[in-house]
Structures are given as structure tokens and as C-alpha cells.
Amino acid sequence: MHALGVDLGSARVGLAFSDELGMLAIPLETVPAKKALDRILALVAERGVKWIIVGHPRNMDGSFGPAADAARRFGETLAARTTARVELWDERLTTQLAERMLAADAGLPRKLQRDIIDQLAAQQILQSWLDAREARASPPEPPEHG
Template sequence: MPLSDLRALAAVLGPSARLLGIDLGAKTIGLALSDVGRSIASPFGAIPRRKLAANAAEIAAIARQHGVGGIVVGLPLSLDGSVGPAAQAARDWAAALAEATGLPTALWDERLSTAAVSRMLVGEADLSRRRRAQVVDAAAAAWMLQGALDALRRLPPPSS
């Protein structure tokens, strides 16, 4: 399944299908889920980054278990909005994930999501550095997915 934009993704979703947000990192993949009304994104967890086939199988299983109808992958654009190597790698990975899972997948600008979430969690002294990294990945996925959900709500309804 090819990559979609948010409008195309919204057009193919069932009325109560959730969205899965993905923050792709070098070592871990942060995951977030929307509610069935697609209003609120919540951190779900993080999985270790492995070969695409293994990650796609795990993501597909999570999607089936939680009623996910589509995926939003964070696109790490450069600060000036250009597509650098990290964004191109994320785009390629997202396209391969869409193909492997059969789920409609869109990209969403995730600039500064990890930095914003990290600043928010710095005061959490009771979290170990490793645990904080896992929390940051899931929280960054939720931050990014919330931005996409907010944009979806601003789209005009499809014309019939």
C-alpha cells in the first residue's frame, strides 16, 4: 500500500478505527494510539528497532489487537522544512511498512517532538535514564500523533 497524505488516510478509515503513531528512532520505535474518536493520542510503548519484517509483524499484531485502521509515521524534516537523509530514510521505511502491513500510512512532520518531550520529562527524577528513553519515545510518538489528529479535525468534511 503506498504512502498517503492525511486527507487520503482519513478517507479510508472506518468510523471507529484508531490511528497508530510511530516515532522511528535508531534503536527504538515509539508507539502511540489514538482513541476511537481520533481526538486524543496516548503513549503506547516502545519496541526495539529490528529488521523491517520483524517490526512490521509486531506493528501489524498491535494494530489488529487495538483496532488500528491506519498509521502515522513521524517525518523528521530539517528545521528549515527540507527533506534531509533522516527524513528520506523515514519515508522509505514508512513506505516499506505500509507495504508489509497493508495498512494505509501517512507521514507527519515531527520536528522537535523528541526535544519537546525530553524537556518535559527532565524533572522526572524517579525515572532511570533507560526508562526515561523508553518513555520519551512513546511520548514523542503521542506528541506527533496528536498534531496529526488536530490537523485531521481541521480538514473539511469529504464532499459526497
């Protein structure tokens, strides 16, 4: 089961891809926002993607803002153009976590840092979805007899 994670930004879009077992999300690439739709559709065809998980930004209080509307519209456009299932997924704090993972003092040029952060954010979105999917599929623990 292949899935693609998408961290949608106004300038760049980070992408991540799952392993065949659907257990591990791997950073893939960062593409310019204007080319993201075509690149995602190409990846669906090339890699047999069954799920596209689009980060859906929420405010910390759970409300939605303009970026969430843009993600929803992007998801609707994707759903209309592909046979892969498209799901919006809460992406709160993924960019901050990605920045911490990279550590700003890594000595990389700023543009490369931004590209990597976008990919890591997409990885976090996808990994969160994969973990939740696995948790839903796992049978409940048997009750303890005591």
C-alpha cells in the same frame, strides 16, 4: 477510528495509539527498532488500526536528511505489508517537546527515560496529526454580520 503514531529511531521506536473517537493520542510502548515492523503489524491486526502515522523528520529549514529517507522507506514497507493507510507526518521538535514533558530530573533510570521520551514523541506526532485532521473536518466558522 484507531490510529497508531510511530517515532522511528535507529535503536528504538516509540508508539502511541489513538482513542476510539480519534481525538486523543496516548503513549503506548517502545520497541527495539529491529522488532518494530512486526510489532506494528501485530498492533494493526489486534487493535483494528486504520491509520499509521510515521514521524517524518525535517531539518528546521524544511529540508530532508538521512533520517527522513529512513522514515520514508519504513513507511513504504509498512504500506506494502498492511491494509492500514500510512502517512508521513512532520515531526520537527517532537523529541525536544517530549523531553520537556518528562523533565530530565524526574528521577527515572536513563533507559526508562529514553523509552518514555520515545513514546511521548510518538504521542506528539499522532496528536498533531489528529488535531490537523479534526481541523480539516471542522466546518468553517460562519462570517460575522456586522
